[in-house]
Amino acid sequence: MNAIAVQAQNLHKSYLLGTTAVGALRGVDLTIQKGEFVAFMGPSGCGKTTLLNLIGAIDTPSRGTLCVDDVALEKLSEDQLADLRRDRIGVVFQFYNLLPTLSARENVELPMQFKGADRRERRERSLLLLERVGLKDRADHKPAELSGGEQQRVSIARALANQPALVLLDEPTGDLDSVTGQGIMALLRDLNQREKVTLLVATHDPMVAEASSRIIKLRDGCVEHDSRAS
Numbered sequence: 001m002n003a004i005a006v007q008a009q010n011l012h013k014s015y016l017l018g019t020t021a022v023g024a025l026r027g028v029d030l031t032i033q034k035g036e037f038v039a040f041m042g043p044s045g046c047g048k049t050t051l052l053n054l055i056g057a058i059d060t061p062s063r064g065t066l067c068v069d070d071v072a073l074e075k076l077s078e079d080q081l082a083d084l085r086r087d088r089i090g091v092v093f094q095f096y097n098l099l100p101t102l103s104a105r106e107n108v109e110l111p112m113q114f115k116g117a118d119r120r121e122r123r124e125r126s127l128l129l130l131e132r133v134g135l136k137d138r139a140d141h142k143p144a145e146l147s148g149g150e151q152q153r154v155s156i157a158r159a160l161a162n163q164p165a166l167v168l169l170d171e172p173t174g175d176l177d178s179v180t181g182q183g184i185m186a187l188l189r190d191l192n193q194r195e196k197v198t199l200l201v202a203t204h205d206p207m208v209a210e211a212s213s214r215i216i217k218l219r220d221g222c223v224e225h226d227s228r229a230s
Helices: 048-055 078-088 104-115 119-132 148-159 178-195 206-211
Strands: 004-017 020-033 037-041 063-068 089-092 166-170 198-202 214-219 222-226
Touching (some): 020 198, 020 222, 037 178, 037 206, 048 063, 048 166, 048 198, 078 089, 078 104, 104 148, 119 148, 148 178
Parallel strands (some): 037 214, 089 166, 166 198
């Protein structure tokens, strides 16, 4: 049996809207094995981005338990959660979130710098990752000099910088044309299949779902359907 990357039990998340508590997640149970490529799908407001944020230790559950890479998140301090996000979780945002004053290489190096890697190690790994996503020849270009697809590839390389246990992607093709989106999905599928990177993707895009190995459909904060559930 594969090792478990993520396990959630009775996961709830509520937000206050004025004085009213609104449930974004309502008792989610799921287990994701290492090496899976999972797409979270569903209508806007169904809870998929909330679930991604909880798994990424960006937000905390209102109730329930959540383990990521064999670590129970509720037992961690804020500093330990920050270390987990830095060292074991990579995040790819829809709008890239690259620093405009840094080159592609420097953006990829940034997580390694926060971890304390030396300059030579940062440079070598950043160039290796940019080569892996097909952008080694664009290493010295700043984000404004790159296309949307190229910026997304830099964002993916940055997410892999510290060799995370899993990579989370929020609408990775949402701001891209269909041809560029297909290229991004081919890259992600290759990373998943060749290097066994665990990928969790929140998306509306059927193309992303087709590329994944498992689809979890959410509705009203609950799991409506799981294509891998027994």
